[in-house]
Amino acid sequence: MRLLEGVGVAPLTPMSADGMKIEYGAISNYVDFLVEKGVNGMFVLGTTGEGTSLCVSERKKALEAFIKANDDRVTIISHCGAAVFEDIIDLLKHSKACGAHAAAVVTPFFFKHSQDELFAFYDAIATEMGEYPLYIYNIPSLTKNWISVDVLKRLHQKHPWVVGVKDSSGDFVYALSVIQNLPGTFNTVVGCDAAYSAVLMNGGKACVSGPGAVFPEFFVKVRDAVRAGKYDEAFKAQKSLTKLTMAIGNGANIPYMKAVLEKRGLRMGGVRMPLKLSTREEIEGLDRELFKVMAEVGIQF
Template structure:
């Protein structure tokens, strides 16, 4: 089974300009761009991919387009999270049968859940899914619920098919606890760009990054430097990567990511309502900010 390591991109989902339809043809061009930049994995239809703003059927069709576009050239993980576990089960079944390499499921959200309820949610959603690696997805800033090492261990003990966690908490102590206090065969990947080198040194398997969806080359360079033992080179790359990430709002704004990606020649279209593409004033301000940073890090669009 393929598992996440290195640089995984939290992929954007190309939509039509008005954001009402998935642009399936544009997915191929976008995936080719990411693969050519050397990414190791693609995390499709997650937070950055507007997955929770799409219908179940839209998510299925979009995933099929991503799988076809990737064509085995990188590890393709399908985000299958939803508020109702019946929908999670449906999306998981589709992801596996369609040829995804694995899946991720965000923790239950909106309501505040006890730890035993979170464990039950994941176990019920993934029952009878075998030989298909699944990652827990911890993003408490949006869900209001944490996946702790204890919760992760309880889930992994009862379902070893759940092989790791994607942590986007931004809390490095929590990440360190996930790395040190879960089972050795349980993988940790992290969505905290400004700490990419640090989390690799801590023992994480890699990153799942929104800004890497636009500027993957810095992430790939840092990972390669780390693997070669060039820590000083990786530190220098981390400084540049951090500047870029900050200029992109740390990946929190999908309209910003799609706008800057279009400036790189890859059209990802509009955003699903109520998200909105930037107005002219916002565009001018962003352009100045991005161009300034690109000049500093010696990179062009």
């Protein structure tokens, strides 16, 4: 079993200028960029990868392109969440067959669900998939459904291959509760960039960051400093990391993150509707703040 530890990033998905087609040929250079910057893993086709905006066939082909480009250098987690249960199972089986090290499924969205319903949902998935590592993706700001620590514990006890949670709630106390109430075999991964160093120091395994897929450098510095026990250095790198994250929209501004990656020499293109590209005026305004932060923390494109 190969799980995520250290720096996980949520890569964006290269597209045509109008966002209507995936530019599969641009994925290889992007993967090389991320691996060479020192990341440990990629959470492919998650929120910043616009996974739920793509059809099943696009998601399969994109995942295959990421896996091929990666060439087993870092851990690949395939996000397989969808609105239709049969599509989730289809994507999970494809993920396993094409060599993703593990998969993730976001909580159901649109309808508000009870904790018993969420348990039954993941229980059915884990039963169907058997011994394939599965992360639960908790992002209640977008799904309206917050999975409880108790449900995570029940799922892991019944299905040891439910191996972790990717928590993007932004609630540090919740993340600590997961770490403290589940065994060490459970992989807690945080999606809140500002909490990265603190979560690592308190027993969390990794981050999965959208901004980290644009500027991985300070995530790598935090990881290395924590592993070396140099906590002052980790906090210093964390401050720079947080400033950069906020300057590019804290993971929520996908069009601007793509624009910044273009500045870093990578072909990203547009976004899938109903997202829309930023206007020139919007980009110029965001650039002014970003350039100021980049100069302050000492990083260049």
